[in-house]
Amino acid sequence: MKVLENRSHWSTDPGAEVLEVLARSDTPALATDMGGHVVYWNPAAERLFGRVTGQTLGRRCFDVLGWRDVFGNRFCHENCAVLSMTRKGEPVHGFEVLLSGTPKPDQGLNVTVLRIPGTRPDSFSLVHILQPIDRGARLARALERLGATRSEGPVESGNGRQPAPIGRVALAKAPPLTEREREILRWLADGLQNKEIAQKLGISLATVRNHIHNMLEKLDVHSKLEAVSLAFRQGWVSARAGETALTAEPRVRP
Numbered sequence: 207m208k209v210l211e212n213r214s215h216w217s218t219d220p221g222a223e224v225l226e227v228l229a230r231s232d233t234p235a236l237a238t239d240m241g242g243h244v245v246y247w248n249p250a251a252e253r254l255f256g257r258v259t260g261q262t263l264g265r266r267c268f269d270v271l272g273w274r275d276v277f278g279n280r281f282c283h284e285n286c287a288v289l290s291m292t293r294k295g296e297p298v299h300g301f302e303v304l305l306s307g308t309p310k311p312d313q314g315l316n317v318t319v320l321r322i323p324g325t326r327p328d329s330f331s332l333v334h335i336l337q338p339i340d341r342g343a344r345l346a347r348a349l350e351r352l353g354a355t356r357s358e359g360p361v362e363s364g365n366g367r368q369p370a371p372i373g374r375v376a377l378a379k380a381p382p383l384t385e386r387e388r389e390i391l392r393w394l395a396d397g398l399q400n401k402e403i404a405q406k407l408g409i410s411l412a413t414v415r416n417h418i419h420n421m422l423e424k425l426d427v428h429s430k431l432e433a434v435s436l437a438f439r440q441g442w443v444s445a446r447a448g449e450t451a452l453t454a455e456p457r458v459r460p
Contacts (some may be wrong), residue, residue, distance in 0.1 A: 208459060214352065220246055224320065224322070224333060225237070225333070226245060226247075228333070228335070229248050229249070231248065231250060232250050232336065233250055233335060233336065234248065234250040234251040234253070234254040234255075234335075234336040234338075235248045235250065235251060235333060235334060235335050235336060235384060236251050236262070236333075236334050236335065236336075237266075237322070237331050237332060237333045238289075238332050238334070239330065239331050240289070240292075240293070240324070240329055240330055240331070240332075241268050242266050242268065242284075242286055242289055243264055243265065243266060243267070244262045244264065244265055244266075244270055245264075245331060246263075246331075246333070247259045247262045247263060249319070249334070252274045252276045254305075254313075254336065254338070255270075255271075255305075257270070264304065266284070267282065267286070268282035268284060269285050272305075272306040273303035273304065273305065273306065273315075274303060274304045274306050275300055275302075275303060275304070276303075276304065276314070276428075278304070285378050288319060288332065289332070292319075292332060297344070298319045298321075300316060300317060300318050300319075301316075301317055301318055301337065302314060302315065302317070302428070303315050303317060310420055313338060313339075314336065314338070314339035314340075315336045315338055315339060316336070316337040316339055317334055317335070317336055317337075318333055318334070318335045318337070319333070319334055319335075320332070320333040320335065323344055350438050358398070360385075381425070381437065381442045382424050382425075383421055383424060383425075384417075386407075386417055387417050387420065387421045387424075388442075389407070390403055390407075390414065390417050390418060390421065390444065391421060391433060391437055391442070391443070393441045394418075394430050394433065394434050395434045395437060395438070400415060400418070418430060418433075421433060
């Protein structure tokens, strides 16, 4: 197992067992100390990043990883949000990033973070377990679930000006949402916040949040922004005369 020589860094048997399992696993994994320095780098991570263990141990993780978020913005930096949340005792949920400057640029990763207690009550290490994402296959599965078919022609965005390099995606069906969820999606596309939607529809804020949660699961997206973007791309939402309409079929002009 390739770890820093000071094995006292890993203070618990469960932590050591995790690293032993990851050392033999085909799943890429790395670990950082509470200062953000890389202290563990398994063989699968070597293959994924194209960097051997000796090139990473002791270095700051943001210098080694250079991850970006799904929108292309810089995710890894000296003021690491994951470290900050862990220090405050906040749970770190799984998240997605894109690789940068590796043999597989733009490879998507799902990251799960495990906190390993240190020798002192306030010390810890963070094990990052990485699951590569086949983004193209995931999109294809999502479109298949939505009953999508491909056809030729440009994709019209909300302003009608964005071309599509590989043709238009046209849906044979309306979005797989309830009438209320479609209504909420329309207001999201209009730029309303959850509280404003609740006021518009005369329902509670908690109910709006529940509808949005269900909607994101059905559309296989991770944020309201992605849901609205998908709605425009698929032609469910069209912007016209300053207002947004959610459509089940292509609009026919008189």
